[in-house]
Amino acid sequence: MIGPVVKIDPATLPRRDNIHYLGGKSYQELPAYLVGWDLAMLPFARNESTRFISPTKTPEYLAAGKPVVSTSIRDVVRPYGQEGLVRIADTVAEFVSAVETAIKEDCPESGWLAKVDAFLKQISWDRTWSSMMQLIDSALATRLQRSMAVYLTSLEEQGTTDSLMDGFSTGINQSPGIVTRDFLFDYLVVGAGFSGSVIAERIASQLGKKVLVVDKRSHIGGNAYDHYDNSGILVHKYGPHIFHTNSRDVFEYLSQFTEWRSYEHRVLASVDGQLVPIPINLDTINKLYGLNLTSFQMPEFYASLAEPKEYIRTSEDVVVSKVGRELYEKFFRNYTRKQWGLDPSELDKSVISRIPTRTNRDDRYFTDTYQAMPLHGFTRMFETMLNHPNIKVMLNTDYREIQKAIPCREMVYTGPVDEFFDLRYGKLPYRSLEFKHETHNKPVFQPAPVVNYPNEQLYTRITEFKYLTGQEHAKTSIVYEFPRAEGDPYYPVPRPENAEIYKKYKALADATPGVYFVGRLATYKYYNMDQCVAQALTVYKQISVKQQVATVGGCL
Ligand SMILES: Cc1cc2nc3c(=O)[nH]c(=O)nc-3n(C[C@H](O)[C@H](O)[C@H](O)COP(=O)(O)OP(=O)(O)OC[C@H]3O[C@@H](n4cnc5c(N)ncnc54)[C@H](O)[C@@H]3O)c2cc1C
Known part of the structure; x- marks a missing residue:
């Protein structure tokens, strides 16, 4: 007898000169023992604990070509007993007699072995695996089709981006219910914001590879998404996004997908009952101090x-x-406390190290070389970027829903890095915002595109969108921003302990082959839009070099 003696007192085991208890053996050793057997026995006692067992030993013994005698265990009787492949016996006399007959009759010459082999062929591991995969595939494909139906409905509602899905539904419909195991796409890009869209566009247009872009939101553009509200005014759903950059490369790259409207951003701050320019300049000081x-x-x-x-x-x-302390108190302290939920004395110097003060009258918020807004809005720019035959976009879909059903060679991940690793080291803290959008029945609401409220209000600022977009309209739409501790992840909280947690996730990310972590969520850094574009272009270059090497090596 081979196997450990457990859950039984060894003294109660039958003892004879020709019965040997050899103890546990490794799987590798078992065939060497098995080859010396005349017959295999399954002498299970029949009781509550054996009632529902289904001994895999049965097909294993049969596969070894050994005659098998078993007590009447349900899953052995049916099918093996009924098919005449295993002999069933419950009493001692029956068992002895069954063993003697089996040794004589269950052999290749009697045709028994051929019957056994034919039966086992139907239940091979390969077959079991393939039926399981069929079930899994069809379950996932059903889910995928549901997601697509939601997406197509949202497209119909928007009536704008039909071309994005051209060919995608065709690909799936070729084999209804089943998604093939071949690579439908070369790259899965998670997130249709700046980071994901730029990389998708580059891979599709420059490398000629097929890209599936997936976003769990109902729209493309990530946080830069803009849309026409109920009054027909172009607004930014996730707060004002002003494009500015010193990078000619970034500006020229984006210029392929949009025309621009020149726009220099200006902000006033409500301090001591007055509206004064921010960053603090000559006029701010003269006005505040008379x-x-x-x-x-x-x-x-x-x-x-x-x-x-x-x-x-x-x-x-x-x-x-x-x-000095006075201007700090008036402009910065409370604003920062609202924005971050932390006093500036608790925040690293990097958070406001770049707050500029001016000695002249320059009241532009940014001084970058390129300051402009996409002429027809950000979303239109993203549509143009993603409108490529090699790119398909799926919205309302978490990548985890489709990752297995639609295998891709590599992934570009622009979602939160901690979520990718199932929060293994805990949640990375973010500050969030609640946006309160309003439309007013007058052409102008406030004297500047943005008014900051450092002190007296719960919100931090109000933005009036028509300044940003140049749109002319009898009404005007604005948004209030209320900082929140919970909600969509917007601003990584720059504290040393968070940097430590991120470091651990970064190590995991670096050790994850085939996945590129890009953008503000995947790298836990506050990036402006132009920085996201620059980073995405850099990562694209890495991908492109890898592709070239692989192509030369004949791998991809
Ligand atoms: C209030 C606010 C104002 C800003 N103003 C400016 C500004 O004036 N100028 C400027 O340059 N920058 C501004 N920014 C920064 C700008 O928003 C970012 O730089 C840029 O949008 C980040 O792009 P991204 O693609 O990295 O991330 P995101 O735009 O966040 O895109 C990531 C996408 O991934 C998706 N995603 C996440 N997880 C999953 C998942 N599991 N499955 C599928 N999809 C997933 C998300 O739905 C999201 O759409 C502002 C940011 C905020 C929050």
Whole structure:
């Protein structure tokens, strides 16, 4: 007898000179034992614990060509007993007699072995595996079709992006219910925001590879998505997005997909009952303090307010050392507390290290070389970008729903890195925002595109979209932003302990072959749109080099 003696007192086991208890053996050793047997026995006692067993040993013994005698265990009787492949016996006398007959009759010459082989062929592991895969495939395909139906409905409702799906439904309909195991797509791109869309566009247009872009939201464009609201005014669903960059490459790249409307952003801050320019400039100071300073006097004025610090560690240090405590309190402290839920003294210096102060009247919010808005909006730009025969887009779909049903060679992942790894090291904290959109029955709501409310309100700012888009309309639409601790992930919280958690996820990401982690969520960094584009173009270059190497090597 081979196998460990467990759950039974060894003293109660039958003892004879020719019965040997050899203990447990490795799987590799078993065939060597089996080859010496005349017959295999399944002498299970019949009781509550054996009532529902289904011994895999039965087909294994038969596959070894050994006659088998078993007690009447249900799953052995049916089918093996009924098919005449295994002899069933319950009493000692029956068992002895069955063993003697089996040794004589269950042999190749009697035709028994051919019957056994024919039966086993039907239940081979290969067949079992293939039936399981068919069931899994058809279950996933049903789910996929449901997602597509939702997507197509949303397309119909939007009536805009039909071309994005050209050919996709054809591919699936070729084999209803079953998605083939071949690669329908070379790349799965998770996320249709800037990061995902840029890479998808490059791979499709430059490498000629097939790309499936999946986004769990009902639209493309990620956080930069804009749309016409019920009054027909173009608004940014996730708060104002102003394009600005110093990178000529980025600007020229995007210019392939949109014309531009020149736009320089301006912001006022509501402080001490007045609306004053921000970043703080000559006019801000003169208005707030009732002064009449000139640009030449400004450096001296700032210096008189500044509280020099030996070490600049926190965001508070940054501001106070530059413009003093009073301006810090008026403009920065409460705004930061609202925005981050943390006092600037608790935030790393990097968070507001780039807050500029000006000595002249320049009231532009950004000073980048290129400042412009897509002429027909961001979403239109994304549509043009993704409108390529090699790109298909699926919306309302979490990539995990389709990843197995639609195998792709490689993945570009622009979702949250912690979610990719099932929050293995805990959740990476983000600050979120709640947006309250309103339309007012007048052409202008406020005197600037954005008004910041550092102190008195629960919201941080109000944006009036028509300034950004240049649209003319009798009404006007605005959005309030209320910072929140919970909600969609918008701003990574720049604390050292979070950087530590991210480091661990980054190590996992680096060790995950075939997946590129790109964008603000996958790299846990606050990126502006142009930075996302630049990063995506860089990652695309890596992909392209890898493709070239693989093509030369004949792999892909
Ligand atoms: C309020 C606000 C204002 C901003 N203003 C500006 C600005 O004025 N100028 C500027 O340059 N930048 C601005 N930004 C930054 C800008 O939004 C980002 O740089 C850019 O949108 C990030 O692009 P992305 O593709 O990396 O991420 P996202 O745009 O977030 O795209 C990621 C996409 O992945 C999808 N996704 C996530 N998980 C899954 C999943 N499991 N399955 C399928 N899909 C998934 C998400 O639905 C999302 O659509 C602002 C950001 C915010 C929050």
